[in-house]
Amino acid sequence: MSRELARPREQIVTVRLAETIARFVDAEARAQKDPQEGQARTLAYLKAAEAAVQDMGTGGRVVLVAEAVLAGEVPDATPELERRIAARLSPEKHP
DSSP: OHHHHHSOOOOEEEEOHHHHHHHHHHHHHHHTOOHHHHHHHHHHHHHHHHHHHHHHTOTTOEEEEGGGOOOSSOOBOHHHHHHHHHHHTTTSOOO
16 A cells, blocks of 8 residues: 555546647648648658657656547646647648
8 A cells, every 4th residue: 555655646648649640631631732742741740749649658647549548537638749749840830
């Protein structure tokens, strides 16, 4: 029991990863730019999204992809995910 009390509680959050990526891909498709440039931006966005989720899952924090789990009353950290992705892409233009 004392070991359980001494351990910090894990924070569990969800992110709507598929929804976030779909919005970006939709915006790229509507932009009607050079397909190769769009493909490169999309790849950069996907890499940034993956790294952002990994960053969020540090320090005992558990990040669940909302589309893959039934999490009930777990806080939604999607806005944080979007900020982290934007920060990783800041030198690049993103929607």
